Amino acid sequence: MPVRDPSRHSAGPGLEGCPPRRLIAEGAAELASAGIENPRLDAETMLAAACHSSRAAVISDLAEINQIARKRYAAMIARRMRREPLAYILGHKEFYSLEFEVTPAVLIPRPETETVVSAALEFIQDRGHPRLCDLGTGSGAIALAIAANAPAAQLTATDISAEALAIARRNAAQLRLASRVRFRLADCLEPIDGMGPLGRFDLIVSNPPYISDDQIATLAPEICRYEPRAALAGGRDGLELYRRIAQAVTDHLENNGCAIMEIGAGQSAAVIEIMRDADAISIKVIPDFAGIPRVLIARFK
Numbered sequence: 001m002p003v004r005d006p007s008r009h010s011a012g013p014g015l016e017g018c019p020p021r022r023l024i025a026e027g028a029a030e031l032a033s034a035g036i037e038n039p040r041l042d043a044e045t046m047l048a049a050a051c052h053s054s055r056a057a058v059i060s061d062l063a064e065i066n067q068i069a070r071k072r073y074a075a076m077i078a079r080r081m082r083r084e085p086l087a088y089i090l091g092h093k094e095f096y097s098l099e100f101e102v103t104p105a106v107l108i109p110r111p112e113t114e115t116v117v118s119a120a121l122e123f124i125q126d127r128g129h130p131r132l133c134d135l136g137t138g139s140g141a142i143a144l145a146i147a148a149n150a151p152a153a154q155l156t157a158t159d160i161s162a163e164a165l166a167i168a169r170r171n172a173a174q175l176r177l178a179s180r181v182r183f184r185l186a187d188c189l190e191p192i193d194g195m196g197p198l199g200r201f202d203l204i205v206s207n208p209p210y211i212s213d214d215q216i217a218t219l220a221p222e223i224c225r226y227e228p229r230a231a232l233a234g235g236r237d238g239l240e241l242y243r244r245i246a247q248a249v250t251d252h253l254e255n256n257g258c259a260i261m262e263i264g265a266g267q268s269a270a271v272i273e274i275m276r277d278a279d280a281i282s283i284k285v286i287p288d289f290a291g292i293p294r295v296l297i298a299r300f301k
Helices: 020-033 039-050 055-059 067-081 086-090 111-124 141-149 162-174 213-218 240-252 268-277
Strands: 092-095 098-101 131-135 154-159 181-187 201-206 253-262 282-287 293-299
Touching (some): 020 039, 039 055, 039 067, 098 162, 111 141, 111 201, 111 293, 131 240, 141 181, 154 162, 162 181, 201 240, 240 268, 268 282, 268 293
Parallel strands (some): 131 154, 131 201, 154 181, 201 253
Antiparallel strands (some): 253 293
């Protein structure tokens, strides 16, 4: 059964009982021809979504797949062949064992960013009612993962995109965390919603844009064609947001406050220098699951 484009192909007679494994094999072949890295896994995942079943069921040929599900699957395959990220096709992504709605208005949460959450939870574990701010919250992944695991924490999550904040609010409601997080429209730590200053915090967390502007076009098509540029581009050298955060920390951190930020590969030395210039009293860099220096922890007086 061809699955490339439902507008040009339709299921013919006798295919109503087409076994899932055959659909997976054909879909995977299509994806492989387009250079998709994990074609079979993606095909299995999309077929399960198309027929509202589990991946285990489609792999085992136990899922029932009608014509509507096949057409839905064909449409998903066509989108993935255009290198649209799987998370946008499915409309959700798991992060820190929580499910988040994602659209092209927000960056897709990555596993390495979970290191930011773990570091933040470690920092606040002995503090009674810590106040935290998540800069550039996007889908709300970092802020909501912290809120879910630190019931006493008070969180503010900011983004420059009103569309991104709408998605973050929906995720907060879906996770029953809406009462725990205050969402603000802001450019870094500068509010642009007319609701007054953000205040002061014990901890600022962020996964800021850190790709240099001239590197955006060299990224995988899934990233450079589909993910929001504002969440990727960090200026001429990729460090613009780190400088802005460093300039603002003294006005927004309480005594003995901390900033925990994701950094790009090869950026640790440069970001350490930026934080030292901002009078950080201690700086630590920790690796992600792949051993790449990924999170910088800067403490201030």
